[in-house]
């Protein structure tokens with residue numbers, strides 16, 4: 001494949017954008033190459049500056065459950081834009097999106113729209129601290145919650161990919177206020193609460209982590225967290241920025257029957273435009289300004305374009321069979337890859353929840369962050385490039401998730417599997 005235009009653009013980008021990108025994971029550093037530059041997307045595919053077209057399993061890191069440039073999103077945003085891009089004044093669309101989100105997620109009685117997943121998680125832990133009047137936050141090693149100071153401690157996704165799970169620039173006092181435990185380890189959580197439960201405002205985690213690859217919660221784990229946090233008067237926060245509206249319309253609460261006190265959302269609820277949200281019971285949310293004293297604000301929160309895209313996406317996604325179709329595409333891909341790896345004699349460990357999945361180059365089960373980091377990242381890199389050169393784009397890191405959309409038909413999945421057969425023969 002010719003990448004000369006993307007290479008020229010990347011060289012130009014580095015003169016003004018740090019690392020040539022506006023988010024580190026896009027830099028392809030983990031896979032030792034330069035990124036391609038996108039020019040357009042259509043359905044399941046994205047096209048780069050050299051007119052190479054790829055089947056896209058990153059889908060803007062999760063938001064594009066309807067694929068690229070879906071007509072319902074396109075038309076909704078254009079209609080909103082005709083009336084103006086932003087008001088900073090309440091609009092009806094914010095009510096509609098809030099009601100749509102709450103109609104699917106039982107634990108949400110009140111919601112606040114923000115502009116990113118980071119804003120959602122940052123605000124949720126501030127709210128938890130304000131409500132409980134406690135300072136400590138308990139997080140899970142390898143979970144990523146955006147670039148929030150308190151949460152960039154033992155974080156997954158980019159921080160792990162780049163070898164800085166705890167970022168420089170975070171005051172020691174913040175790091176000391178954040179405790180971490182391994183995923184899928186209830187005993188470690190019990191110990192943390194036994195020792196400091198009276199100081200812990202909340203426990204925040206991805207109920208289904210997607211930032212250390214995808215890891216499946218063990219039977220009883222999430223319920224155990226619910227019981228322990230309730231026993232100690234701490235709030236349980238499910239960060240479903242990635243898993244929300246991908247593992248079920250009602251998220252982990254629906255899939256596993258465990259209700260958190262707060263849930264954070266993003267990605268899918270914006271349909272590709274900047275939207276985040278956090279919500280919970282009216283009793284908790286009423287502590288938030290302007291009803292209560294915990295402050296949080298945003299110039300473009302609930303803006304007309306983003307809410308239009310979010311409403312269009314969730315409305316389409318809620319139609320009978322749509323979410324199941326997207327999950328079935330991921331299942332078809334995973335089953336095919338499993339067969340191919342087996343025939344090639346290459347050890348892999350696969351995980352999937354809903355339409356998010358991961359193929360670890362690992363001969364052992366991956367149950368937590370430590371397990372994930374024993375994966376063969378060199379073999380992953382060779383797989384990544386082999387697939388990319390054949391026109392199939394997966395996340396450029398072993399520590400990310402893969403996604404499908406409504407546009408990933410059987411024919412498209414089977415084309416990816418044909419390429420994978422060739423690539424596995426080279427690994």
Ligand code: KE4
Nearest residue numbers: 023061116117118144145146157241242266
């Ligand atoms: P944003 O601030 O990037 O919208 O959301 C942060 C966030 C919060 N919580 C979870 C569970 C997330 O997965 C994310 C963001 N995910 C990464 C991909 N692993 C976004 C990609 C990027 O950083 O560019």
